[in-house]
Amino acid sequence: MKGCLEFHYGAALGEPSAPEAVTFKNVRNLLPHLQKADSLLRSHQENGMEGAGWLLLPYESPSRILEIASHLASMSDVIQIGIGGSALGNLMLHNALLPPYWNDSAHNLSRPRFYMADNVDPEENKSIWDNVDPQNTALIVVSKSGTTAETMANFLFFWNKLKERLGAEEAAKRTVVITDPEKGVLRAFAQETGCFVLPIPKGVGGRYSVLSSVGLLSAASLGIDIESLLAGAREMSDFLAAAQNIEENPAWIISALAWLHAKRERNMLVFMPYIDRLSMLSEWFAQLWGESLGKEGRGSTPIKALGTIDQHSQLQLYTEGPDDKLFMFLNVQDVKDDFEIPKGDEKSLLPLSYLFGQSMHKLRSAEELSTASALVKAGCPVLWLQIPTLDPFYLGAVLFLLEYVTALTGLIMEINPFNQPGVEQGKRYTYGLMGREGFDEEKQEVNSFSKVLSSRIITVPFCEK
Numbered sequence: 001m002k003g004c005l006e007f008h009y010g011a012a013l014g015e016p017s018a019p020e021a022v023t024f025k026n027v028r029n030l031l032p033h034l035q036k037a038d039s040l041l042r043s044h045q046e047n048g049m050e051g052a053g054w055l056l057l058p059y060e061s062p063s064r065i066l067e068i069a070s071h072l073a074s075m076s077d078v079i080q081i082g083i084g085g086s087a088l089g090n091l092m093l094h095n096a097l098l099p100p101y102w103n104d105s106a107h108n109l110s111r112p113r114f115y116m117a118d119n120v121d122p123e124e125n126k127s128i129w130d131n132v133d134p135q136n137t138a139l140i141v142v143s144k145s146g147t148t149a150e151t152m153a154n155f156l157f158f159w160n161k162l163k164e165r166l167g168a169e170e171a172a173k174r175t176v177v178i179t180d181p182e183k184g185v186l187r188a189f190a191q192e193t194g195c196f197v198l199p200i201p202k203g204v205g206g207r208y209s210v211l212s213s214v215g216l217l218s219a220a221s222l223g224i225d226i227e228s229l230l231a232g233a234r235e236m237s238d239f240l241a242a243a244q245n246i247e248e249n250p251a252w253i254i255s256a257l258a259w260l261h262a263k264r265e266r267n268m269l270v271f272m273p274y275i276d277r278l279s280m281l282s283e284w285f286a287q288l289w290g291e292s293l294g295k296e297g298r299g300s301t302p303i304k305a306l307g308t309i310d311q312h313s314q315l316q317l318y319t320e321g322p323d324d325k326l327f328m329f330l331n332v333q334d335v336k337d338d339f340e341i342p343k344g345d346e347k348s349l350l351p352l353s354y355l356f357g358q359s360m361h362k363l364r365s366a367e368e369l370s371t372a373s374a375l376v377k378a379g380c381p382v383l384w385l386q387i388p389t390l391d392p393f394y395l396g397a398v399l400f401l402l403e404y405v406t407a408l409t410g411l412i413m414e415i416n417p418f419n420q421p422g423v424e425q426g427k428r429y430t431y432g433l434m435g436r437e438g439f440d441e442e443k444q445e446v447n448s449f450s451k452v453l454s455s456r457i458i459t460v461p462f463c464e465k
Contacts, residue, residue: 051418053203
């Protein structure tokens with residue numbers, strides 16, 4: 001029997017007598033809005049809500065994904081090409097569920113090394129190619145439209161490198177396209193070359209795609225138990241659907257508190273796990289939260305943090321800076337490979353004797369609780385999410401919860417949590433500057449704005465010695 005996920009939220013509530021306090025009465029008053037938003041999400045198939053297809057992902061069979069993953073697992077190297085939600089989810093899963101320094105030990109585990117080509121960086125791409133074995137390398141390219149400029153530029157580089165080394169037919173046998181189920185450049189490419197192809201399910205946007213083929217294929221090829229990951233997400237989905245009492249539904253509580261604190265000008269959410277293996281979870285959540293909610297002059301700004309590191313870089317601001325943040329800690333109760341802190345025999349080390357024989361995880365847990373307590377003492381609102389251990393099942397549950405909370409928060413804020421018009425504008429400008437047909441007007445706009453950007457310039461001359 002699995003343990004329990006716990007959510008503690010008392011420290012995000014204020015005293016009812018305090019002015020501008022967020023109280024549980026305020027949370028209860030939002031219940032009709034939460035129920036309406038929840039019903040809207042759950043009935044997405046009937047109402048045609050674009051972007052809510054991710055709700056079905058925990059219930060999809062991963063059999064085809066596992067079949068292709070078994071082929072990739074025989075390779076020495078896998079390169080995935082994608083950006084944003086087509087990259088962060090993969091990096092997060094690998095960071096959380098694989099041993100640290102994976103590429104140094106992967107071959108000892110008879111699994112491929114993994115490289116992510118996400119940014120437009122020629123030096124990075126060349127370095128990746130120089131480090132792989134071209135004779136035994138596979139490519140995964142992810143783009144729903146097949147027109148994402150960054151992804152397709154990187155893909156053209158790696159595809160042509162692989163094709164030059166192996167020939168077109170053999171290169172196609174090492175390439176997997178993850179794209180729109182019916183149309184687009186990559187769908188046509190797959191039909192032309194005969195490479196492997198997996199669909200991005202309808203209604204699933206990039207930042208909500210981690211539990212689809214986008215995130216699961218590379219994870220499975222490296223040995224992550226994606227069936228357990230989906231099982232955790234499925235159990236969380238079922239629990240949230242059944243929990244119609246606000247005091248039992250963590251998604252409703254988190255969404256309500258995020259909205260209520262934002263209304264009181266605490267419109268930043270600091271997400272702070274305390275394990276290195278969850279550092280990329282903060283990165284992934286920042287995209288999910290920020291891109292979903294930052295619209296129409298409204299939203300909540302995500303802040304990525306990692307304990308204990310950021311106690312020494314951000315905590316001063318959090319405790320004594322402006323009262324404009326809500327905090328969410330993610331605590332993992334038990335970890336693998338814990339060890340006792342050794343005793344120091346030297347006299348100079350005696351002041352450290354309080355650490356001798358203590359476990360490293362106990363110290364880290366004490367640091368996390370101490371940081372949360374310091375924030376509570378400073379009057380900051382704190383949420384505490386706790387899982388028994390970090391494994392595929394519990395991570396799947398956490399991922400689905402965070403996705404659900406994000407979508408629900410957008411709906412009670414009366415914004416669309418599934419589009420990204422601000423991102424699309426930047427894409428259109430890039431197309432114009434790069435000469436894509438049909439984007440001449442966007443090119444003219446960029447040129448006019450660039451004049452504003454360069455209207456005042458300070459030049460600092462450097463003289464060679």
